[in-house]
Amino acid sequence: xxxxxxxxxxxxxxxxxxxxxxxxxxxxxxxxxxxxxxxxxxxxxxxxxxxxxxxxxxxxxxxxxxxxxxxxxxxxxxxxxxxxxxxxxxxxxxxxxxxxxxxxxxxxxxxxxxxxxxxxxxxxxxxxxxxxxxxxxxxxxxxxxxxxxxx
Numbered sequence: 001x002x003x004x005x006x007x008x009x010x011x012x013x014x015x016x017x018x019x020x021x022x023x024x025x026x027x028x029x030x031x032x033x034x035x036x037x038x039x040x041x042x043x044x045x046x047x048x049x050x051x052x053x054x055x056x057x058x059x060x061x062x063x064x065x066x067x068x069x070x071x072x073x074x075x076x077x078x079x080x081x082x083x084x085x086x087x088x089x090x091x092x093x094x095x096x097x098x099x100x101x102x103x104x105x106x107x108x109x110x111x112x113x114x115x116x117x118x119x120x121x122x123x124x125x126x127x128x129x130x131x132x133x134x135x136x137x138x139x140x141x142x143x144x145x146x147x148x149x150x151x
Contacts, residue, residue, distance in 0.1 A: 017032075019031035019032050073110055074109075074110065075109075075110045075111060075112040075128065075129065076098075076104055076105075076109045076110065076111050076112070077112050077114055078098070078103060078111065078112070078113055078114070079113075079114045079115070079116035079117050080113070080114070080115055080116060080117040080118065080119045080134055080137060080138075081116055081117030082103060082117075083113070083119065083123065083125075084117060084118065084119050084120065084121065086101050086103065087101075087121060087123055088121065089121045089122055089123070090121075090122060090123070091121075091123055091124075092123070092124040092125075092126060093113070093123055093124065093125045093126065093127065094125075094126045094127060095107045095108070095109070095111060095127070098111065110128045110129075111127040111128050111129070112127065112128060112129040112130070112131070113125060113127055113129070113130045113131065113134045113138075114131050114133075114134055115131050115132075115133030115134035115135075115136070115137055118137065119137050119138055119141045119143070120141055121141060121143070122141060122142040122143050123138065123141075123143040124143060124144050124146075125138055125143065125144070125145045125146070126146045126147075127147065127148070128147060128148040129147055129148070130145050130147055
């Protein structure tokens with residue numbers, strides 16, 4: 001037990017450099033900022049995209065067209081392989097059950113079921129979207145599919 005070392009490795013802890021405390025300290029007068037210029041001034045910072053006073057690229061380039069980004073819907077995607085592995089016969093696949101089984105992070109996420117894999121169990125699926133192949137396979141196995149109204 002005596003070979004444990006609770007001290008930091010060599011060079012890990014450095015002394016803070018104290019500047020602006022008189023000329024004899026070696027870091028007086030300009031305090032390591034050099035002479036004149038933007039970097040030497042207090043508050044002399046620039047913003048992201050600043051190009052030295054030249055009109056920045058993001059303002060030179062025209063904004064055109066439409067972006068669907070603010071309106072897009074992101075779906076958490078699950079395949080029939082995942083459902084076959086985690087669910088038993090007669091269970092319901094919905095946001096709450098997916099969250100309880102650790103497949104879905106948040107129950108308020110949008111969910112889509114895809115048809116990769118086979119399903120042998122009779123399950124009830126109640127999610128936002130189901131692909132045509134997945135729906136066909138679930139119904140062939142004796143299950144039922146209901147999707148959300150916001151399609």
